[in-house]
Amino acid sequence: MVLPSTLYHVVATLFLALTLSETSNAQLNATFYANSCPNVSTIVRNVIQQSLQSDSRIGASLIRLHFHDCFVNGCDASILLDNSGSIQSEKDAAPNNNSTRGFNVVDNIKTSVENACPGVVSCADILALAAESSVSLAGGPSWNVLLGRRDSLTANQGGANTSIPSPVEGLANITAKFSAVGLNTNDLVALSGAHTFGRAQCRTFINRLYNFSNTGSPDPTLNSSYLITLQQTCPQNGSGTTLSNLDPTTADGFDNNYFTNLQNNQGLLQSDQELFSTSGSATISIVNSFSSNQTAFFQSFVQSIINMGNISPLTGSNGEIRLDCKKVNGS
Known part of the structure; x- marks a missing residue:
């Protein structure tokens, strides 16, 4: 039997934990720069x-930077x-190596923001704002980005190697990596929907085209005509850096066609197709x-990217506002 004093201690501890968790989330808010840099969203956009005028891929590349940032030590x-x-x-x-891109555009954004509001807006918040602009400019939803993150003083290369989901990983592993940062199955499927635009290199999916899991045959979940198209784009001894559209139907638009592609066995990456082709998985009904229902996808995507943006942000006096996103201040 729990003694009243012990029970009181448990309840008080729980209350304190809840209060602290609410406070940590409350530190990020949509009006953080309302006075100090009111036009920041417009500058980023x-x-x-x-950039989109000369590089149709840049939106997808920028949202990927936000994703790969948040999964390692938080956003x-x-x-x-x-x-x-x-x-x-x-x-x-x-x-990330020879894969992440768009750093020059982040630098351009930072320069423009610094010209308007010196020393005020973090690079971490620029990544969050860039993700929103990239999605809405491609025809996707827009949302009020929660702001107030600060920038780290260090990086974690080892963490990047182990924490970021891989395109050739199975669904169980990827689900575990999402769970490790507090994201659930619905978040996983919704955020995977960002593959409704952008490109991927042959090396990220060639494992499916010729010798899947050392079977000597292609991935059986690949649509047969789509397989032929992909084999023409990515011959066996061809360049691993040749690009293919993640969404063969509307390559640069942010819509729900990605999920229809999965139903038609036209997911480009193994990590995409497994959301629909893994027997008995909870992800199938979400797909x-x-x-x-595109509206349902857009609503879930917005909530999930906000959830992702809330992963362990540095706030208050932690970290710094980097003046150059590539290096810590004073280095």
Whole structure:
């Protein structure tokens, strides 16, 4: 039997924990720069709009930076740091090396923001704002981005190697990586829907085209005509860096066609197709729901990217506002 004093202690501890968790989330808010940099969203959007004129992929690349940042030590812009005496850059980790891109656009955004509001807006918040602009400019939903993150003083290359989901990983592993940062199955499916735009290199899916899991045959879940198309794009001894659209139907638009593609066995990456083709998985009904209802997908996507943006942000006096996103201040 729990004694009253012990019970009181348990309840008080629980209350304190809840209060602390609410406070940590409350530190990020949509009006954080209302006085100090009121036009920050417009500045970010304008730079991305300009970049899209010469690079139709840039929106997808920018949202991916936000994703790869948040999965390693939280959303702290650690992915943007270059190598230095004390820093092993996350850019050189396997999931990012010769794969993540758009750093120059982030630098352009930072320059424009610094010109308007010197020393005020973090690089971590720029990544969050860039993700929203990238989605809405491609025809997807828009949302009020929660702001107030600060930038890390270090990077975690080892964490990037182990924490970021891989395109050739099975669904169980990827689900575990999402769970490790507090994201659930619905978040996993919704955020995977960002593959409704952008490109992927042959090396990220060639494992499915010729010798899947050492069977000597292609991945049986690949639509046969889609397989032929992909084999023409990615011949067996061809370049691993050749690009293919993640969504063969509307390559640069943010819509729910990604989920219909999965139903038609036209998911490009193994990690995409497994959301629908893993027998008995809870992800199947979510894919079906998003495929039949774009509004449901958009609503879930917005909530999930806000959830992702809330992963362990540095706030208050932690970290710093980097003046150059590539390096810590004073280095």
